[in-house]
Amino acid sequence: MRICIILPPAPGLYDPLTNLPLGPLYVAAILEEAGHDVSLVSLLGHDVPAVWPRADLYAMGFTTPQVGVAKGIMELIRSQHPGALILAGGAHPSALPIQTLQMGFDSVLVGEAELTILQIVSDLPDPRTVYRGVPCDNLDEIPFPARYLLPNEDVFNEATTVFMQERRDGHVAAIMSSRGCPGTCAFCSNKRQASRYRSASNVVAEMRELVNLGITNFKFQDDTFTLSPGHVIALGDEAEKSFDPGQIAVRVITRVDTFSKKFIPALSKLGTEIVSFGIESGSQEILDISRKGITIEKVERALSLAHDNGFRTFGYLMFGLPGECEKTIDETYDFLRRNRSRLDTVVLSFFIPYPGSDIAARPEHYRVHILEHDWNNYWTVQKRTVMALPYGVSFDKMVELRDRMISMFVELGYARPEWDKDL
Ligand code: B12
Ligand code: SF4
Numbered sequence: 421m422r423i424c425i426i427l428p429p430a431p432g433l434y435d436p437l438t439n440l441p442l443g444p445l446y447v448a449a450i451l452e453e454a455g456h457d458v459s460l461v462s463l464l465g466h467d468v469p470a471v472w473p474r475a476d477l478y479a480m481g482f483t484t485p486q487v488g489v490a491k492g493i494m495e496l497i498r499s500q501h502p503g504a505l506i507l508a509g510g511a512h513p514s515a516l517p518i519q520t521l522q523m524g525f526d527s528v529l530v531g532e533a534e535l536t537i538l539q540i541v542s543d544l545p546d547p548r549t550v551y552r553g554v555p556c557d558n559l560d561e562i563p564f565p566a567r568y569l570l571p572n573e574d575v576f577n578e579a580t581t582v583f584m585q586e587r588r589d590g591h592v593a594a595i596m597s598s599r600g601c602p603g604t605c606a607f608c609s610n611k612r613q614a615s616r617y618r619s620a621s622n623v624v625a626e627m628r629e630l631v632n633l634g635i636t637n638f639k640f641q642d643d644t645f646t647l648s649p650g651h652v653i654a655l656g657d658e659a660e661k662s663f664d665p666g667q668i669a670v671r672v673i674t675r676v677d678t679f680s681k682k683f684i685p686a687l688s689k690l691g692t693e694i695v696s697f698g699i700e701s702g703s704q705e706i707l708d709i710s711r712k713g714i715t716i717e718k719v720e721r722a723l724s725l726a727h728d729n730g731f732r733t734f735g736y737l738m739f740g741l742p743g744e745c746e747k748t749i750d751e752t753y754d755f756l757r758r759n760r761s762r763l764d765t766v767v768l769s770f771f772i773p774y775p776g777s778d779i780a781a782r783p784e785h786y787r788v789h790i791l792e793h794d795w796n797n798y799w800t801v802q803k804r805t806v807m808a809l810p811y812g813v814s815f816d817k818m819v820e821l822r823d824r825m826i827s828m829f830v831e832l833g834y835a836r837p838e839w840d841k842d843l
Contacts, residue, residue, distance in 0.1 A: 702755025
């Protein structure tokens with residue numbers, strides 16, 4: 421079967437190439453392994469082709485702000501290949517499958533694809549409209565992402581954005597060593613799922629393949645990297661056996677409440693340079709309203725622990741969550757000032773009610789009015805849009821608070837010219 425996998429453009433990202441999407445690459449790997457004739461069209465930083473190759477099935481994964489571009493591509497393919505079957509998957513179609521079908525896609529795969537995608541292909545030419553993916557328990561069974569189908573310049577990228585704009589030898593790859601997060605954050609569109617882990621040898625084998633190609637910087641995309649001490653310790657040991665000291669550099673992201681002393685030696689063995697934390701806000705009230713499940717005290721403890729052990733610390737903060745007001749901005753300012761010496765960099769996002777999140781599903785429960793429904797504007801970092809108004813706060817006030825938040829970053833020295841680019 422000829423299958424064309426498409427990576428739609430990501431016009432709101434500064435550097436999509438150092439954060440290549442793994443989902444469609446896993447789908448491609450499964451299909452290739454089963455003997456299908458798979459091609460991949462990457463539109464991340466590349467022009468949309470005027471003429472599309474003929475295929476039996478076109479498959480595209482996308483997030484909410486990519487809906488408009490994904491629809492345009494689907495329509496272009498349809499105009500050239502009227503009988504083509506076009507499948508959608510990934511974050512947005514999983515959150516809103518029916519709306520995705522209404523956009524004109526033939527089928528939607530909700531959730532993880534690996535155990536279901538071959539069924540879709542075998543149902544051709546009459547696939548069902550909605551398929552429910554089954555989470556894979558044994559992640560070691562899944563082949564490595566089919567990066568070899570990508571254009572060379574996507575894989576052998578410049579590797580600057582991931583490590584604080586430092587130009588690095590070697591390139592950077594995204595990698596995932598576990599799936600699922602038990603968190604309940606109300607702004608997050610992940611479906612709550614039990615965590616599953618790849619074995620350390622499986623992860624390091626993937627890293628080894630990449631290192632052999634000259635890719636030596638790794639951004640672990642696991643939702644919460646420090647969930648399981650056993651997993652991280654095994655990874656550290658395996659990496660230490662497989663790589664020379666200093667040969668690889670790693671960035672991870674995690675929750676402050678799972679980060680503890682027992683992870684430190686393993687993170688060092690793994691070559692970790694940057695530990696990023698989802699902090700979201702310096703206001704306990706905001707953290708509680710958004711069901712983040714962490715305390716400011718735990719944030720400060722985690723930042724100290726990471727900083728004192730020689731890691732660079734990144735904090736992800738969000739402006740405009742439910743409950744945001746003058747008082748919470750003041751609290752965030754105090755937090756940022758207090759922690760300046762142990763927080764190296766901050767990435768500031770602007771709250772967006774993504775489909776799939778509890779806030780988008782129940783805005784009244786969180787006492788917010790959602791203002792923006794044009795998904796083309798659902799890019800988190802660059803747009804700086806006020807997307808939702810907490811009850812009792814006017815639009816003009818929110819704009820003023822947003823501008824204050826931005827100026828406090830500048831004043832405290834967190835903002836740099838490249839500030840938006842550290843995703
Ligand atoms: C790494 C990551 C990024 C990276 C890479 C982007 C990417 N597209 O993978 C970067 C930093 C660039 C990024 C940017 C953004 N991200 Co992001 N990101 C993630 C994260 C943490 C992991 C993604 C991942 O690799 N998962 C592992 C793979 C195996 O899972 P997967 O991607 O879900 O893929 C599986 C299924 O979805 C499905 N599938 C996926 N694609 C396809 C395609 C086809 C054809 C089929 C059939 C199936 C299928 O099968 C895959 C294998 O099982 C997720 C959260 C998460 N845990 O998934 C958020 C997430 C996807 N991001 C999100 C958002 C909002 C964004 C941004 C919009 C933020 C912004 N800057 O404005 C941008 C959008 C950029 C883009 N092009 O998509 C939201 C999406 C919400 C939504 N409703 O769309 C998520 C879910 C975070 C969250 N918890 O809310 N992100
Ligand atoms: S925001 Fe992060 S910690 Fe919270 S539920 Fe989503 S993935 Fe888990």
